[in-house]
Amino acid sequence: MRRLAFGLVVVLVVAAGCSGFTGSPSGSAGTAVDDQSAVGVPESAVTVSVTAVVDGDTIQVAYENGTGDTVRLVGVDTPEVHTENDPAEFEGVPETDAGASCLRGAGTNSSSLAKQQLLGETVGLAFDPNLNRRGYYDRLLAYVVVDETLFNYRLVETGRARVYDSKFTRAERFYAAEDAARSDRRGLWRCTNPDAVTHTAIADGGTITESPSGVEIATIHADAAGNDNENLNDEYVTLTNTGNATLALSGWTVSDAAGHQYTFANSTLDPNASVTLYTGSGTDTDTERYWGRNGAVWNNDGDTVIVRDASGETVLRQSY
Incomplete structure (x- = not known):
């Protein structure tokens, strides 16, 4: 049985329906987030391209010879987005019902992270010596290594997944990361009290506000690879609708602390859907919007993302 170690430290926002899941969660003082050195990144056995994200813990990949496979990430279980959660x-x-609804929002956030970081990318797959290569439904059981980090561990450490009980070699370190995430109530662990509404400072001194609309900031990717001004579409913010109703985003704005502002036009956001706002130029779709700026917006060393509705009322404000 899983050991029952549960500390509760309120450091993030929980709103009704558990709105406010963030893509850049911060731990409490002294808690490291994204500490890949704690787990040890395995050496990849094979390189693949990610062709689809089923959900936060399952992806589809293509090998160099053109054949495909379905990969179930070792050691993690993210909340469901296609079926009901228990x-x-x-x-x-x-x-x-509130707990299950909150978990659905957390599952959407986990899937959003997987899409942002894995979809279309070339990643490494590594295997655990304690496990068979194949699991249920003949899915490949693997660690996913991207940009020299272990994505499986990142899911647990940032509160986007629980540890899936098995005899994998890194289980102890994964459980330690899960305990820290649950203690800090990161990600899905805010669902331990889905009806609570708490205003509090996060570790870096910024603040998060709850959003009654159900919109939340799922991802803030401020630091583009290389020169930010030359890679504008690797700088983006993703909004997710965790509510139960479709939202009309036309007239809503996203701005930074300096007052740079983007206004949505002809846009709606269905329940559990996400839209990503890229700083650079491109063709707008239902899930992708382009600011069309000539220079970077989001400061790498800290900024504030402010979301306002069509009436100008502040819906979300998150510092990083």
Whole structure:
């Protein structure tokens, strides 16, 4: 049985329906987030291209010879987005409709991260010596290594997944990361109290506000690879609708602390859907919008993302 270690430190926002999942969660003082040195990144056995993201813990890949495979990430279990969640599987989450609804929003956030970081990318797959190469439904069981980081561990460390009990070699370190995420109530672990609304400073001194609309900032990717001004579409912010109703985003704005502002036009956001705002230029779609700027917007050393509705009321404000 899984050990029952549960510390509760309120450091993030939880709104009704658990709005406010963030893509850049911060731990409490002294807690490292994204500390890849704690787990040890395995050496990749094969290189593949990610062709589809099924959900946060399952992807589809293509090998160099053109054949494909489905990969189930070792050691992690993210909340479901295509079926109902069972809160009993997530320690401390109440077995209520509110708990299940909150987990659905957390699952959307996990899938959003996988799409942002893995979809279309070339990644490495590594295998665990304690596990068979294949699991249920003949899916390949693997660690996913991207940009010299272990994506499986990142899911757990940032509160986007629970540890999936098995005999994988890194289990102890994964459980330690899960305990820290749950103690800090990062990501899905805010669902332990899905009806609570708490205003509080996050570790870096910034603040997050709850959004009654159900819109939340899923990802802030401020530091583009290389020169930010020459790679504008690697600088982006992703918004996710965790509510139960479709939102009309026309007239809504996204701005930074300096007052640079983007206004959405002819845009709606369905429940569990996301839209990514890229700083550079491109063709707008339902899921991708382009600011069309000639220079970077988001400061790498800290900034504030402000989302306002069509009436000008502030819906979200998040510092990083």
